[in-house]
Amino acid sequence: MTYSFDVSRPLWLIGCGNMAGAMLSRWLETGLDPAAVTIVDPNRAEAPGGVRLLAAAPEDEAPPAMLLLGVKPQTFPAIAQQLAAAVGANTTVVSIMAGVDVKTLTGAFAGAKAVVRLMPNLPVALGKGVALLCGPESARLQVEALAAPLGLALWVNDEALIDAGTAVSGSGPAFVYRFIDAMATGAEKLGFASEDAERLALATVEGAAALAARADESPAVLADRVASPGGTTRAGLNVLDADAAIFDLVHRTLQAAADRAAELAAEARKA
Numbered sequence: 001m002t003y004s005f006d007v008s009r010p011l012w013l014i015g016c017g018n019m020a021g022a023m024l025s026r027w028l029e030t031g032l033d034p035a036a037v038t039i040v041d042p043n044r045a046e047a048p049g050g051v052r053l054l055a056a057a058p059e060d061e062a063p064p065a066m067l068l069l070g071v072k073p074q075t076f077p078a079i080a081q082q083l084a085a086a087v088g089a090n091t092t093v094v095s096i097m098a099g100v101d102v103k104t105l106t107g108a109f110a111g112a113k114a115v116v117r118l119m120p121n122l123p124v125a126l127g128k129g130v131a132l133l134c135g136p137e138s139a140r141l142q143v144e145a146l147a148a149p150l151g152l153a154l155w156v157n158d159e160a161l162i163d164a165g166t167a168v169s170g171s172g173p174a175f176v177y178r179f180i181d182a183m184a185t186g187a188e189k190l191g192f193a194s195e196d197a198e199r200l201a202l203a204t205v206e207g208a209a210a211l212a213a214r215a216d217e218s219p220a221v222l223a224d225r226v227a228s229p230g231g232t233t234r235a236g237l238n239v240l241d242a243d244a245a246i247f248d249l250v251h252r253t254l255q256a257a258a259d260r261a262a263e264l265a266a267e268a269r270k271a
């Protein structure tokens with residue numbers, strides 16, 4: 001898969017903070033021509049080498065081949081109308097915004113070639129992220145070329161799964177980081193120095209995830225494999241499993257994040 005963008009078929013990133021910045025760094029690392037990219041971000045001081053940086057979308061240029069919306073959902077309503085003027089019949093609009101739904105986006109960009117929702121996560125910077133995608137067949141090849149280098153690229157037909165996936169893979173790294181933090185704090189309580197506790201927790205999660213990713217067995221089976229009968233792991237798992245505590249906690253966590261995506265969508269619809 002190669003990038004189809006060049007100076008004559010540019011890619012504009014509207015809002016390039018933590019998330020769009022992570023995507024861009026991966027794309028540049030994997031061969032995207034920086035001359036094809038324009039960042040529109042009013043307060044950003046600098047851009048990666050060769051990438052054009054503007055404070056506002058240009059009004060006197062041909063519309064880009066792709067316009068990626070990397071602003072916060074709350075920012076979108078205020079800039080939607082102005083951006084619509086920059087979109088042409090050959091522009092594919094890709095939104096990474098949580099919540100904001102296809103209906104709102106197609107309403108705002110009625111003149112676009114296609115509208116695609118792409119829900120990324122931060123590990124895309126390493127090519128080990130997730131890109132959940134929802135959009136018309138006609139746009140899939142073009143968007144797939146951008147999604148594939150990010151990690152797992154998964155198309156869904158039901159847009160509701162983008163909001164569900166925002167909770168699981170979009171927000172998910174934060175939940176995993178909280179678990180690592182809790183494990184490190186626990187290690188400290190058991191006597192490790194703070195720095196060693198964090199290294200121990202991080203290496204354990206990294207190794208366990210890498211092994212699970214390569215294994216034929218499910219994580220549930222792998223957990224049982226670590227647990228020798230009557231041993232230390234079983235004693236620990238009994239705490240996590242009591243009244244399905246860990247499953248209940250994670251389910252409530254994901255539900256809260258998914259509910260917030262629905263709220264953001266409703267706010268964007270009202271605006």
Ligand SMILES: NC(=O)C1=CN([C@@H]2O[C@H](COP(=O)(O)OP(=O)(O)OC[C@H]3O[C@@H](n4cnc5c(N)ncnc54)[C@H](OP(=O)(O)O)[C@@H]3O)[C@@H](O)[C@H]2O)C=CC1
Pocket residue numbers: 014015016017018019020040041042043044070071072073075079096097098119120121122170171
């Ligand atoms: N962070 C993550 O892990 C994930 C984020 N997302 C989605 O990505 C989007 C961005 O999130 P994130 O990167 O974390 O947020 P950031 O705040 O880091 O990025 C948003 C960027 O947009 C800029 N901006 C603000 N107003 C405008 C404007 N009018 N025109 C152009 N740019 C503007 C901001 O500048 P300034 O800081 O000066 O306001 C900032 O650089 C959100 O919609 C979020 O839902 C999706 C999946 C994961």
Ligand SMILES: O=C(O)[C@@H]1CCC=N1
Pocket residue numbers: 098166170171
């Ligand atoms: O917290 C948020 O709203 C965004 C979407 C998923 C991850 N970060």
